[in-house]
Amino acid sequence: MAKISAKNIAEAIYIASEGKHGNDLSIILKNGAKMISNKRMIGHSENILKALQDIIDKKNNTIRANITSAKPLTNEQRKNLEHQIKEKYKAERVESVFFEKSELLGGIRIEVGDEVTDSTYKNKLSKLENFLIRNN
Protein backbone atom coordinates (compact mmCIF):
# COMPACT_ATOMS: atom_id res chain seq x y z
CA MET A 1 0.00 0.00 0.00
CA ALA A 2 1.21 3.47 -0.84
CA LYS A 3 2.50 5.69 1.94
CA ILE A 4 -0.21 7.87 3.54
CA SER A 5 0.51 11.56 3.15
CA ALA A 6 -0.63 14.48 5.29
CA LYS A 7 -2.80 15.52 2.38
CA ASN A 8 -4.60 12.12 2.36
CA ILE A 9 -5.44 12.39 6.07
CA ALA A 10 -6.63 15.99 5.72
CA GLU A 11 -8.87 14.98 2.83
CA ALA A 12 -10.32 12.08 4.83
CA ILE A 13 -11.06 14.28 7.86
CA TYR A 14 -12.65 16.90 5.63
CA ILE A 15 -14.93 14.43 3.84
CA ALA A 16 -15.94 12.78 7.13
CA SER A 17 -16.72 16.09 8.82
CA GLU A 18 -18.51 17.70 5.89
CA GLY A 19 -22.05 18.76 6.90
CA LYS A 20 -21.60 17.66 10.52
CA HIS A 21 -22.31 19.95 13.50
CA GLY A 22 -22.08 20.00 17.25
CA ASN A 23 -21.54 16.65 18.93
CA ASP A 24 -21.22 14.75 15.64
CA LEU A 25 -18.44 17.04 14.50
CA SER A 26 -16.57 16.76 17.77
CA ILE A 27 -16.77 12.91 17.59
CA ILE A 28 -15.42 12.98 14.03
CA LEU A 29 -12.58 15.29 15.03
CA LYS A 30 -11.73 13.14 18.05
CA ASN A 31 -11.66 10.03 15.84
CA GLY A 32 -9.54 11.92 13.34
CA ALA A 33 -7.03 12.78 16.06
CA LYS A 34 -6.99 9.12 17.18
CA MET A 35 -6.37 7.99 13.62
CA ILE A 36 -3.43 10.42 13.31
CA SER A 37 -2.01 8.99 16.51
CA ASN A 38 -2.61 5.36 15.35
CA LYS A 39 -0.92 6.03 12.03
CA ARG A 40 2.02 7.53 13.96
CA MET A 41 1.64 10.82 12.17
CA ILE A 42 1.48 13.16 15.16
CA GLY A 43 4.78 14.64 13.93
CA HIS A 44 3.03 15.67 10.71
CA SER A 45 0.12 17.39 12.46
CA GLU A 46 1.26 20.82 11.29
CA ASN A 47 1.26 19.66 7.67
CA ILE A 48 -2.13 17.99 8.14
CA LEU A 49 -3.62 21.20 9.52
CA LYS A 50 -2.12 23.17 6.63
CA ALA A 51 -3.53 20.69 4.11
CA LEU A 52 -6.92 20.90 5.82
CA GLN A 53 -6.77 24.68 5.68
CA ASP A 54 -5.94 24.50 1.95
CA ILE A 55 -8.91 22.22 1.30
CA ILE A 56 -11.31 24.49 3.19
CA ASP A 57 -9.90 27.58 1.44
CA LYS A 58 -10.35 25.97 -1.92
CA LYS A 59 -13.95 25.02 -1.05
CA ASN A 60 -14.73 28.54 0.15
CA ASN A 61 -12.83 30.16 -2.73
CA THR A 62 -10.59 31.99 -0.28
CA ILE A 63 -7.12 33.25 -1.03
CA ARG A 64 -4.43 33.80 1.61
CA ALA A 65 -1.91 36.48 0.81
CA ASN A 66 1.23 37.66 2.58
CA ILE A 67 1.96 41.26 1.66
CA THR A 68 5.32 42.74 2.56
CA SER A 69 6.26 46.38 2.08
CA ALA A 70 9.12 48.64 3.12
CA LYS A 71 6.84 51.19 4.78
CA PRO A 72 3.47 50.72 6.50
CA LEU A 73 0.55 50.81 4.08
CA THR A 74 -2.52 52.96 4.59
CA ASN A 75 -5.92 51.32 4.99
CA GLU A 76 -6.92 52.53 1.58
CA GLN A 77 -3.81 51.01 0.00
CA ARG A 78 -4.47 47.72 1.78
CA LYS A 79 -8.06 47.60 0.56
CA ASN A 80 -6.98 48.48 -2.94
CA LEU A 81 -4.40 45.67 -2.93
CA GLU A 82 -6.86 43.12 -1.61
CA HIS A 83 -9.31 44.13 -4.28
CA GLN A 84 -6.71 43.64 -7.00
CA ILE A 85 -5.71 40.23 -5.61
CA LYS A 86 -9.36 39.21 -5.52
CA GLU A 87 -9.72 40.20 -9.17
CA LYS A 88 -6.55 38.46 -10.28
CA TYR A 89 -7.27 35.14 -8.60
CA LYS A 90 -11.03 35.38 -9.06
CA ALA A 91 -11.53 34.69 -5.35
CA GLU A 92 -14.52 35.51 -3.18
CA ARG A 93 -12.49 36.31 -0.09
CA VAL A 94 -8.93 37.41 0.55
CA GLU A 95 -7.30 36.80 3.91
CA SER A 96 -4.19 38.94 3.98
CA VAL A 97 -1.39 39.38 6.47
CA PHE A 98 0.74 42.50 6.22
CA PHE A 99 4.46 42.64 7.04
CA GLU A 100 6.98 45.47 7.02
CA LYS A 101 10.62 45.03 6.09
CA SER A 102 12.73 48.14 5.67
CA GLU A 103 15.47 46.23 3.76
CA LEU A 104 13.13 45.96 0.76
CA LEU A 105 13.83 49.72 0.27
CA GLY A 106 10.54 50.31 -1.52
CA GLY A 107 7.75 48.60 -3.46
CA ILE A 108 5.58 45.65 -2.48
CA ARG A 109 5.94 41.88 -2.44
CA ILE A 110 2.78 39.79 -2.61
CA GLU A 111 2.84 36.05 -1.89
CA VAL A 112 -0.18 33.92 -2.77
CA GLY A 113 0.40 30.17 -2.37
CA ASP A 114 3.60 29.44 -4.28
CA GLU A 115 3.26 32.53 -6.48
CA VAL A 116 5.20 35.69 -5.72
CA THR A 117 4.79 39.09 -7.33
CA ASP A 118 7.84 41.07 -6.31
CA SER A 119 8.06 44.74 -7.26
CA THR A 120 10.42 45.72 -4.46
CA TYR A 121 13.50 47.85 -5.10
CA LYS A 122 15.66 45.18 -3.55
CA ASN A 123 14.54 42.63 -6.15
CA LYS A 124 14.97 45.11 -9.00
CA LEU A 125 18.47 46.01 -7.84
CA SER A 126 19.51 42.38 -7.72
CA LYS A 127 18.18 41.94 -11.28
CA LEU A 128 20.18 44.99 -12.37
CA GLU A 129 23.24 43.48 -10.72
CA ASN A 130 22.83 40.26 -12.73
CA PHE A 131 22.24 42.24 -15.92
CA LEU A 132 25.46 44.24 -15.44
CA ILE A 133 27.49 41.10 -14.65
CA ARG A 134 26.19 39.34 -17.74
CA ASN A 135 26.87 42.27 -20.04
CA ASN A 136 30.37 43.20 -18.89
Next chain:
Amino acid sequence: MSNNIVENLRKEIESFKVATQTEKVGHVIEVFDGIAKVSGLSDIKSSEMVTFPNGVTGVALNLEEDTVGVIILGEFSKIKEGDEVKATGRILEIPVSDSILGRVVSALGESIDGKGVFKSEKTYPVERVASGVITRQGVDQPVSTGIKVIDAIIPIGRGQRELIIGDRQTGKTAIAIDAILNQKGQNMICVYVSIGQKDSKLRKIEARLEEGGAMAYTVIVSAGASEPAPMSYIAPYTGVSIAEYFMDQGKDVLIIYDDLSKHAVAYREISLLLRRPPGREAYPGDVFYLHSRLLERACRRNEKYGGGSITALPIIETQAGDISAYIPTNVISITDGQIFLETDLFYKGIRPAVNVGFSVSRVGSSAQIKAMKKVAGTLKLDLAQFRELEAFAQFGSDLDEATQNQLERGKRAIEVLKQAQYSPIKVENQVVIMYALTKGYMDNVAIEKIKAFENGLIEYSVRNAKTFYKEVQTSKMWTDKGEAELKKAIEDFKSGFTQ
Protein backbone atom coordinates in the same frame (compact mmCIF):
# COMPACT_ATOMS: atom_id res chain seq x y z
CA MET B 1 39.24 56.54 -18.62
CA SER B 2 37.18 56.35 -15.43
CA ASN B 3 34.73 58.85 -16.96
CA ASN B 4 34.32 56.46 -19.84
CA ILE B 5 33.52 53.56 -17.53
CA VAL B 6 30.97 55.62 -15.62
CA GLU B 7 29.43 56.80 -18.89
CA ASN B 8 29.15 53.23 -20.23
CA LEU B 9 27.62 52.03 -16.99
CA ARG B 10 25.14 54.92 -17.04
CA LYS B 11 24.08 53.96 -20.57
CA GLU B 12 23.66 50.33 -19.62
CA ILE B 13 21.64 51.17 -16.53
CA GLU B 14 19.43 53.39 -18.65
CA SER B 15 18.88 50.62 -21.17
CA PHE B 16 17.94 48.15 -18.40
CA LYS B 17 14.24 47.45 -18.19
CA VAL B 18 12.58 45.21 -15.68
CA ALA B 19 8.96 44.19 -15.69
CA THR B 20 7.31 42.95 -12.53
CA GLN B 21 6.22 39.38 -13.05
CA THR B 22 4.56 36.79 -10.95
CA GLU B 23 7.04 34.03 -10.20
CA LYS B 24 6.59 30.55 -8.84
CA VAL B 25 8.54 29.97 -5.66
CA GLY B 26 9.12 27.14 -3.24
CA HIS B 27 10.93 26.62 0.03
CA VAL B 28 13.78 24.30 0.90
CA ILE B 29 12.62 21.46 3.15
CA GLU B 30 15.96 19.66 3.37
CA VAL B 31 19.44 19.87 1.82
CA PHE B 32 22.03 17.11 1.64
CA ASP B 33 25.02 16.25 -0.59
CA GLY B 34 24.13 18.52 -3.49
CA ILE B 35 20.42 17.66 -3.41
CA ALA B 36 17.54 19.79 -2.09
CA LYS B 37 13.94 18.81 -1.41
CA VAL B 38 11.75 21.79 -2.15
CA SER B 39 8.08 22.39 -1.36
CA GLY B 40 5.81 24.51 -3.57
CA LEU B 41 6.96 25.06 -7.20
CA SER B 42 3.65 23.56 -8.30
CA ASP B 43 3.95 24.10 -12.07
CA ILE B 44 7.63 23.23 -12.47
CA LYS B 45 8.78 21.19 -15.48
CA SER B 46 11.30 18.39 -15.43
CA SER B 47 14.89 19.71 -15.99
CA GLU B 48 13.72 23.27 -15.30
CA MET B 49 16.27 25.64 -13.85
CA VAL B 50 15.66 27.07 -10.36
CA THR B 51 17.64 29.67 -8.42
CA PHE B 52 18.54 29.70 -4.76
CA PRO B 53 18.94 32.95 -2.75
CA ASN B 54 22.76 33.06 -3.04
CA GLY B 55 22.55 32.91 -6.84
CA VAL B 56 23.27 29.18 -7.04
CA THR B 57 21.41 27.37 -9.82
CA GLY B 58 19.61 24.07 -9.47
CA VAL B 59 17.75 21.71 -11.77
CA ALA B 60 14.47 20.01 -10.91
CA LEU B 61 14.89 16.28 -11.49
CA ASN B 62 12.30 14.54 -9.30
CA LEU B 63 8.76 15.86 -9.51
CA GLU B 64 6.69 14.39 -6.68
CA GLU B 65 3.20 15.12 -5.37
CA ASP B 66 4.16 17.74 -2.79
CA THR B 67 7.89 18.18 -3.22
CA VAL B 68 10.48 18.61 -5.94
CA GLY B 69 13.94 16.97 -5.87
CA VAL B 70 16.48 19.53 -7.07
CA ILE B 71 20.15 18.95 -7.87
CA ILE B 72 22.24 21.91 -6.79
CA LEU B 73 24.80 23.06 -9.35
CA GLY B 74 27.30 24.83 -7.15
CA GLU B 75 28.12 25.53 -3.54
CA PHE B 76 25.36 23.98 -1.44
CA SER B 77 26.75 24.50 2.05
CA LYS B 78 25.19 27.96 2.35
CA ILE B 79 21.70 26.82 1.38
CA LYS B 80 19.55 26.27 4.43
CA GLU B 81 16.10 25.01 5.30
CA GLY B 82 13.37 27.54 4.53
CA ASP B 83 15.35 29.33 1.78
CA GLU B 84 13.27 30.60 -1.07
CA VAL B 85 13.70 28.81 -4.40
CA LYS B 86 12.55 30.51 -7.59
CA ALA B 87 11.47 28.69 -10.73
CA THR B 88 12.86 30.32 -13.86
CA GLY B 89 10.54 28.74 -16.42
CA ARG B 90 13.59 27.87 -18.52
CA ILE B 91 15.32 24.56 -19.12
CA LEU B 92 18.96 24.62 -17.96
CA GLU B 93 21.00 26.59 -20.48
CA ILE B 94 24.55 27.79 -20.97
CA PRO B 95 26.00 30.90 -22.62
CA VAL B 96 27.69 30.27 -25.98
CA SER B 97 29.65 32.40 -28.41
CA ASP B 98 32.65 32.13 -30.71
CA SER B 99 34.82 33.71 -28.00
CA ILE B 100 34.42 30.55 -25.90
CA LEU B 101 37.27 29.04 -27.98
CA GLY B 102 40.50 28.80 -26.04
CA ARG B 103 38.69 28.98 -22.72
CA VAL B 104 38.21 26.64 -19.78
CA VAL B 105 34.61 26.68 -18.58
CA SER B 106 32.67 25.01 -15.79
CA ALA B 107 29.73 22.67 -16.29
CA LEU B 108 27.50 25.76 -16.27
CA GLY B 109 29.50 27.41 -19.04
CA GLU B 110 31.10 29.97 -16.72
CA SER B 111 34.76 30.74 -17.28
CA ILE B 112 37.06 29.24 -14.65
CA ASP B 113 40.43 30.04 -16.23
CA GLY B 114 40.84 33.47 -14.62
CA LYS B 115 40.58 35.25 -17.95
CA GLY B 116 37.27 36.88 -17.06
CA VAL B 117 33.76 36.43 -18.36
CA PHE B 118 33.48 35.78 -22.10
CA LYS B 119 30.88 37.74 -24.02
CA SER B 120 27.93 35.65 -25.10
CA GLU B 121 25.14 36.63 -27.42
CA LYS B 122 23.22 33.39 -27.20
CA THR B 123 22.31 30.63 -24.82
CA TYR B 124 21.87 26.97 -25.68
CA PRO B 125 19.82 24.46 -23.68
CA VAL B 126 21.93 21.79 -22.04
CA GLU B 127 19.44 19.02 -22.73
CA ARG B 128 18.32 18.90 -26.32
CA VAL B 129 16.82 16.25 -28.57
CA ALA B 130 19.40 14.88 -31.02
CA SER B 131 19.23 15.85 -34.71
CA GLY B 132 16.52 13.93 -36.55
CA VAL B 133 16.90 11.34 -39.30
CA ILE B 134 16.00 13.80 -42.07
CA THR B 135 18.81 16.16 -41.13
CA ARG B 136 21.50 13.49 -41.13
CA GLN B 137 23.97 12.13 -43.62
CA GLY B 138 26.27 9.12 -43.69
CA VAL B 139 29.80 9.34 -42.37
CA ASP B 140 32.20 9.83 -45.28
CA GLN B 141 34.82 12.37 -44.20
CA PRO B 142 37.78 11.22 -42.13
CA VAL B 143 38.95 12.57 -38.78
CA SER B 144 42.69 12.34 -38.93
CA THR B 145 43.99 11.54 -35.46
CA GLY B 146 47.64 11.45 -36.49
CA ILE B 147 47.98 8.09 -34.75
CA LYS B 148 49.07 5.43 -37.25
CA VAL B 149 47.30 2.45 -35.71
CA ILE B 150 44.00 4.34 -35.56
CA ASP B 151 44.12 6.06 -38.93
CA ALA B 152 45.20 2.85 -40.67
CA ILE B 153 43.24 0.09 -38.90
CA ILE B 154 40.44 1.71 -36.89
CA PRO B 155 39.66 4.85 -38.92
CA ILE B 156 37.29 7.42 -37.48
CA GLY B 157 34.89 9.47 -39.61
CA ARG B 158 33.36 12.87 -38.99
CA GLY B 159 30.09 12.32 -37.11
CA GLN B 160 31.15 8.94 -35.71
CA ARG B 161 31.11 7.88 -32.05
CA GLU B 162 34.22 5.87 -31.27
CA LEU B 163 34.76 4.61 -27.75
CA ILE B 164 38.23 4.62 -26.19
CA ILE B 165 38.21 1.89 -23.56
CA GLY B 166 40.88 0.47 -21.30
CA ASP B 167 42.19 0.10 -17.77
CA ARG B 168 43.74 2.96 -15.85
CA GLN B 169 47.15 4.13 -17.11
CA THR B 170 46.88 2.62 -20.56
CA GLY B 171 46.98 5.88 -22.50
CA LYS B 172 43.30 6.65 -23.09
CA THR B 173 43.61 10.39 -22.49
CA ALA B 174 46.89 10.43 -24.44
CA ILE B 175 45.07 9.22 -27.58
CA ALA B 176 42.40 11.90 -27.12
CA ILE B 177 44.94 14.68 -26.60
CA ASP B 178 46.99 13.54 -29.60
CA ALA B 179 43.81 13.60 -31.68
CA ILE B 180 43.14 17.20 -30.58
CA LEU B 181 46.74 18.25 -31.29
CA ASN B 182 46.50 16.80 -34.79
CA GLN B 183 43.44 18.86 -35.68
CA LYS B 184 45.53 21.98 -36.26
CA GLY B 185 44.70 23.32 -39.70
CA GLN B 186 42.11 20.58 -40.31
CA ASN B 187 39.10 22.83 -39.93
CA MET B 188 37.93 21.20 -36.73
CA ILE B 189 36.77 22.66 -33.40
CA CYS B 190 37.58 20.51 -30.36
CA VAL B 191 35.74 20.24 -27.06
CA TYR B 192 37.41 18.38 -24.22
CA VAL B 193 35.03 17.49 -21.37
CA SER B 194 36.82 16.57 -18.18
CA ILE B 195 34.54 14.70 -15.76
CA GLY B 196 35.66 14.13 -12.19
CA GLN B 197 39.35 14.45 -13.06
CA LYS B 198 42.01 15.88 -10.78
CA ASP B 199 42.60 19.58 -11.30
CA SER B 200 46.35 18.89 -11.69
CA LYS B 201 45.66 16.55 -14.62
CA LEU B 202 43.42 19.12 -16.27
CA ARG B 203 46.04 21.83 -15.81
CA LYS B 204 48.64 19.57 -17.45
CA ILE B 205 46.34 18.89 -20.39
CA GLU B 206 45.57 22.57 -20.82
CA ALA B 207 49.28 23.44 -20.73
CA ARG B 208 50.03 20.71 -23.31
CA LEU B 209 47.30 21.95 -25.64
CA GLU B 210 48.47 25.54 -25.20
CA GLU B 211 52.03 24.49 -26.02
CA GLY B 212 50.89 22.67 -29.15
CA GLY B 213 48.87 25.71 -30.26
CA ALA B 214 45.67 23.67 -29.94
CA MET B 215 43.82 25.91 -27.50
CA ALA B 216 43.02 28.30 -30.38
CA TYR B 217 40.40 25.82 -31.59
CA THR B 218 39.62 24.03 -28.34
CA VAL B 219 37.20 24.52 -25.45
CA ILE B 220 37.68 22.68 -22.17
CA VAL B 221 34.63 21.93 -20.03
CA SER B 222 35.59 20.87 -16.56
CA ALA B 223 33.72 19.37 -13.62
CA GLY B 224 36.54 18.58 -11.22
CA ALA B 225 36.81 15.83 -8.63
CA SER B 226 36.27 18.37 -5.85
CA GLU B 227 32.99 19.58 -7.27
CA PRO B 228 29.68 17.98 -6.29
CA ALA B 229 28.24 15.12 -8.36
CA PRO B 230 25.57 17.22 -10.12
CA MET B 231 28.34 19.18 -11.89
CA SER B 232 29.88 15.96 -13.22
CA TYR B 233 26.43 14.82 -14.30
CA ILE B 234 25.73 17.97 -16.30
CA ALA B 235 29.25 18.54 -17.79
CA PRO B 236 29.02 16.23 -20.87
CA TYR B 237 25.68 17.77 -21.86
CA THR B 238 27.23 21.23 -21.53
CA GLY B 239 30.10 20.09 -23.74
CA VAL B 240 27.84 18.74 -26.46
CA SER B 241 25.72 21.91 -26.36
CA ILE B 242 28.86 23.96 -27.05
CA ALA B 243 29.68 21.50 -29.85
CA GLU B 244 26.15 21.93 -31.27
CA TYR B 245 26.59 25.70 -31.27
CA PHE B 246 29.54 25.29 -33.64
CA MET B 247 27.89 22.51 -35.63
CA ASP B 248 24.90 24.80 -36.23
CA GLN B 249 27.35 27.13 -37.98
CA GLY B 250 28.27 24.29 -40.33
CA LYS B 251 31.54 23.49 -38.59
CA ASP B 252 33.01 20.10 -37.75
CA VAL B 253 33.51 19.42 -34.06
CA LEU B 254 35.43 16.74 -32.19
CA ILE B 255 34.24 16.16 -28.62
CA ILE B 256 35.98 14.04 -26.02
CA TYR B 257 34.24 12.85 -22.85
CA ASP B 258 36.93 11.96 -20.32
CA ASP B 259 35.43 9.82 -18.85
CA LEU B 260 31.90 8.44 -18.93
CA SER B 261 32.54 5.88 -16.16
CA LYS B 262 32.87 8.75 -13.70
CA HIS B 263 29.81 10.34 -15.28
CA ALA B 264 27.78 7.19 -14.61
CA VAL B 265 29.10 7.08 -11.03
CA ALA B 266 28.04 10.71 -10.48
CA TYR B 267 24.59 9.93 -11.87
CA ARG B 268 24.35 6.87 -9.62
CA GLU B 269 25.16 9.06 -6.61
CA ILE B 270 22.48 11.59 -7.53
CA SER B 271 19.89 8.89 -8.23
CA LEU B 272 20.50 7.11 -4.94
CA LEU B 273 20.28 10.41 -3.04
CA LEU B 274 17.00 11.13 -4.84
CA ARG B 275 15.84 7.71 -3.65
CA ARG B 276 15.35 6.30 -7.14
CA PRO B 277 15.37 2.49 -7.13
CA PRO B 278 18.84 1.02 -7.76
CA GLY B 279 19.37 -1.69 -10.38
CA ARG B 280 22.44 -3.62 -11.54
CA GLU B 281 25.67 -2.45 -9.81
CA ALA B 282 23.36 0.03 -7.98
CA TYR B 283 23.01 2.14 -11.15
CA PRO B 284 19.50 3.46 -11.77
CA GLY B 285 17.32 1.98 -14.50
CA ASP B 286 17.85 4.87 -16.91
CA VAL B 287 21.66 4.79 -16.98
CA PHE B 288 21.57 3.50 -20.57
CA TYR B 289 19.40 6.43 -21.62
CA LEU B 290 21.82 8.74 -19.79
CA HIS B 291 24.57 7.83 -22.26
CA SER B 292 22.51 7.05 -25.35
CA ARG B 293 20.85 10.46 -25.40
CA LEU B 294 24.25 12.09 -24.97
CA LEU B 295 26.03 10.14 -27.71
CA GLU B 296 23.09 10.31 -30.10
CA ARG B 297 23.73 14.04 -30.30
CA ALA B 298 26.91 13.27 -32.24
CA CYS B 299 25.97 13.30 -35.92
CA ARG B 300 26.80 14.47 -39.40
CA ARG B 301 24.27 16.91 -40.84
CA ASN B 302 23.53 16.99 -44.54
CA GLU B 303 24.12 20.08 -46.68
CA LYS B 304 20.46 21.09 -46.62
CA TYR B 305 20.65 21.44 -42.86
CA GLY B 306 23.89 23.38 -42.86
CA GLY B 307 26.43 20.55 -42.92
CA GLY B 308 28.66 20.32 -39.89
CA SER B 309 29.28 17.35 -37.66
CA ILE B 310 30.01 16.26 -34.12
CA THR B 311 32.45 13.38 -33.73
CA ALA B 312 32.40 11.93 -30.22
CA LEU B 313 35.24 10.09 -28.54
CA PRO B 314 33.87 8.89 -25.20
CA ILE B 315 36.35 7.32 -22.81
CA ILE B 316 35.50 4.45 -20.46
CA GLU B 317 37.82 3.17 -17.76
CA THR B 318 37.54 -0.56 -17.13
CA GLN B 319 38.52 -2.42 -13.96
CA ALA B 320 41.11 -5.16 -14.61
CA GLY B 321 40.20 -5.31 -18.30
CA ASP B 322 36.59 -6.28 -17.63
CA ILE B 323 34.70 -5.02 -20.65
CA SER B 324 31.62 -7.04 -19.72
CA ALA B 325 30.75 -4.78 -16.76
CA TYR B 326 27.52 -2.79 -16.94
CA ILE B 327 28.67 0.63 -18.16
CA PRO B 328 31.33 -0.62 -20.67
CA THR B 329 28.82 -2.96 -22.38
CA ASN B 330 26.23 -0.18 -22.51
CA VAL B 331 28.60 2.31 -24.12
CA ILE B 332 30.10 -0.31 -26.47
CA SER B 333 26.61 -1.02 -27.76
CA ILE B 334 25.81 2.67 -28.22
CA THR B 335 28.97 3.68 -30.05
CA ASP B 336 30.07 2.92 -33.63
CA GLY B 337 33.15 1.00 -32.55
CA GLN B 338 35.83 0.96 -29.90
CA ILE B 339 39.56 1.38 -29.47
CA PHE B 340 40.55 -1.18 -26.87
CA LEU B 341 43.71 -0.45 -24.87
CA GLU B 342 45.50 -3.15 -22.88
CA THR B 343 47.79 -2.96 -19.89
CA ASP B 344 49.89 -5.95 -21.06
CA LEU B 345 50.63 -4.33 -24.40
CA PHE B 346 51.44 -1.08 -22.66
CA TYR B 347 54.07 -2.73 -20.49
CA LYS B 348 55.46 -4.67 -23.46
CA GLY B 349 56.32 -1.29 -24.89
CA ILE B 350 53.64 -1.34 -27.57
CA ARG B 351 52.35 2.20 -27.28
CA PRO B 352 49.64 3.23 -28.10
CA ALA B 353 48.61 -0.05 -26.43
CA VAL B 354 45.80 -0.73 -28.90
CA ASN B 355 44.58 -4.31 -29.10
CA VAL B 356 43.92 -4.49 -32.83
CA GLY B 357 41.91 -7.70 -32.53
CA PHE B 358 39.33 -6.28 -30.11
CA SER B 359 39.20 -2.81 -31.64
CA VAL B 360 36.79 -2.02 -34.41
CA SER B 361 35.38 0.92 -36.31
CA ARG B 362 31.94 0.17 -37.72
CA VAL B 363 31.48 3.15 -40.01
CA GLY B 364 34.95 4.66 -40.26
CA SER B 365 36.20 2.61 -43.22
CA SER B 366 33.87 4.47 -45.58
CA ALA B 367 35.45 7.70 -44.36
CA GLN B 368 39.05 6.53 -44.80
CA ILE B 369 40.91 8.18 -47.67
CA LYS B 370 41.39 5.91 -50.68
CA ALA B 371 45.18 5.93 -50.47
CA MET B 372 45.14 4.79 -46.85
CA LYS B 373 42.49 2.18 -47.54
CA LYS B 374 44.67 0.71 -50.27
CA VAL B 375 47.83 0.44 -48.16
CA ALA B 376 46.19 -0.55 -44.88
CA GLY B 377 43.67 -2.97 -46.38
CA THR B 378 45.67 -6.08 -45.62
CA LEU B 379 47.33 -4.83 -42.46
CA LYS B 380 44.65 -5.99 -40.01
CA LEU B 381 44.62 -9.45 -41.57
CA ASP B 382 48.43 -9.61 -41.55
CA LEU B 383 48.45 -8.76 -37.86
CA ALA B 384 45.78 -11.35 -37.04
CA GLN B 385 47.74 -14.04 -38.91
CA PHE B 386 50.92 -12.95 -37.18
CA ARG B 387 49.33 -13.40 -33.75
CA GLU B 388 48.23 -16.89 -34.68
CA LEU B 389 51.66 -17.85 -35.99
CA GLU B 390 53.44 -16.22 -33.06
CA ALA B 391 52.21 -19.01 -30.80
CA PHE B 392 53.75 -21.62 -33.16
CA ALA B 393 57.01 -19.76 -33.42
CA GLN B 394 57.64 -20.30 -29.74
CA PHE B 395 58.01 -24.09 -30.28
CA GLY B 396 61.13 -23.72 -32.40
CA SER B 397 62.58 -22.16 -35.48
CA ASP B 398 61.81 -25.10 -37.75
CA LEU B 399 59.34 -23.15 -39.85
CA ASP B 400 58.96 -22.91 -43.59
CA GLU B 401 60.06 -19.78 -45.37
CA ALA B 402 56.58 -18.38 -46.03
CA THR B 403 55.73 -18.63 -42.33
CA GLN B 404 59.08 -17.08 -41.39
CA ASN B 405 58.37 -14.19 -43.76
CA GLN B 406 54.93 -13.68 -42.34
CA LEU B 407 56.34 -13.58 -38.83
CA GLU B 408 59.01 -11.09 -39.80
CA ARG B 409 56.42 -8.87 -41.53
CA GLY B 410 54.18 -9.02 -38.45
CA LYS B 411 57.01 -8.01 -36.13
CA ARG B 412 57.79 -5.05 -38.34
CA ALA B 413 54.12 -4.06 -38.58
CA ILE B 414 53.90 -3.97 -34.80
CA GLU B 415 57.07 -1.89 -34.64
CA VAL B 416 55.72 0.52 -37.26
CA LEU B 417 52.45 0.97 -35.35
CA LYS B 418 54.31 2.09 -32.22
CA GLN B 419 54.25 5.82 -31.81
CA ALA B 420 55.46 8.25 -29.14
CA GLN B 421 52.99 10.49 -27.33
CA TYR B 422 52.41 14.02 -28.68
CA SER B 423 53.90 13.16 -32.06
CA PRO B 424 50.99 12.95 -34.47
CA ILE B 425 51.94 12.03 -38.05
CA LYS B 426 50.34 13.56 -41.11
CA VAL B 427 48.18 11.19 -43.11
CA GLU B 428 50.36 11.50 -46.28
CA ASN B 429 53.39 10.43 -44.27
CA GLN B 430 51.41 7.56 -42.77
CA VAL B 431 50.52 6.40 -46.29
CA VAL B 432 54.21 6.39 -47.26
CA ILE B 433 55.17 4.33 -44.20
CA MET B 434 52.33 1.85 -44.67
CA TYR B 435 53.17 1.56 -48.37
CA ALA B 436 56.79 0.71 -47.57
CA LEU B 437 55.65 -1.82 -44.96
CA THR B 438 53.00 -3.63 -46.95
CA LYS B 439 55.07 -3.72 -50.14
CA GLY B 440 57.84 -5.44 -48.20
CA TYR B 441 60.45 -2.69 -48.30
CA MET B 442 60.98 -2.99 -44.57
CA ASP B 443 61.26 -6.79 -44.50
CA ASN B 444 65.03 -6.81 -44.34
CA VAL B 445 65.44 -3.77 -42.11
CA ALA B 446 66.47 -4.73 -38.58
CA ILE B 447 63.61 -4.30 -36.10
CA GLU B 448 65.54 -1.93 -33.88
CA LYS B 449 66.26 0.24 -36.94
CA ILE B 450 62.61 0.50 -38.03
CA LYS B 451 61.97 3.84 -36.27
CA ALA B 452 65.09 5.40 -37.82
CA PHE B 453 64.09 3.98 -41.21
CA GLU B 454 60.60 5.47 -40.86
CA ASN B 455 61.83 8.93 -39.91
CA GLY B 456 64.48 8.95 -42.61
CA LEU B 457 62.04 7.71 -45.24
CA ILE B 458 59.51 10.45 -44.45
CA GLU B 459 62.18 13.13 -44.66
CA TYR B 460 63.52 11.70 -47.92
CA SER B 461 60.20 11.18 -49.65
CA VAL B 462 58.86 14.63 -48.73
CA ARG B 463 61.75 15.99 -50.79
CA ASN B 464 61.87 13.36 -53.52
CA ALA B 465 58.28 12.20 -54.08
CA LYS B 466 56.58 15.56 -54.41
CA THR B 467 54.08 14.42 -57.07
CA PHE B 468 52.96 11.53 -54.87
CA TYR B 469 52.42 13.86 -51.92
CA LYS B 470 50.53 16.36 -54.02
CA GLU B 471 48.27 13.65 -55.42
CA VAL B 472 47.45 12.24 -51.98
CA GLN B 473 46.83 15.71 -50.56
CA THR B 474 44.51 16.83 -53.35
CA SER B 475 42.74 13.75 -54.73
CA LYS B 476 43.34 11.47 -51.69
CA MET B 477 44.77 8.80 -54.04
CA TRP B 478 47.91 8.35 -56.07
CA THR B 479 48.25 7.74 -59.80
CA ASP B 480 50.71 5.35 -61.47
CA LYS B 481 53.07 8.28 -61.97
CA GLY B 482 53.00 9.18 -58.28
CA GLU B 483 53.43 5.54 -57.26
CA ALA B 484 56.44 5.09 -59.53
CA GLU B 485 57.99 8.19 -58.04
CA LEU B 486 57.40 6.95 -54.49
CA LYS B 487 58.76 3.49 -55.31
CA LYS B 488 61.91 5.06 -56.66
CA ALA B 489 62.24 7.33 -53.62
CA ILE B 490 61.88 4.36 -51.25
CA GLU B 491 64.40 2.26 -53.19
CA ASP B 492 66.88 5.14 -53.35
CA PHE B 493 66.51 5.83 -49.66
CA LYS B 494 66.85 2.16 -48.78
CA SER B 495 70.04 1.75 -50.75
CA GLY B 496 71.58 4.62 -48.81
CA PHE B 497 70.20 3.50 -45.44
CA THR B 498 72.90 2.09 -43.18
CA GLN B 499 71.72 -0.82 -41.09
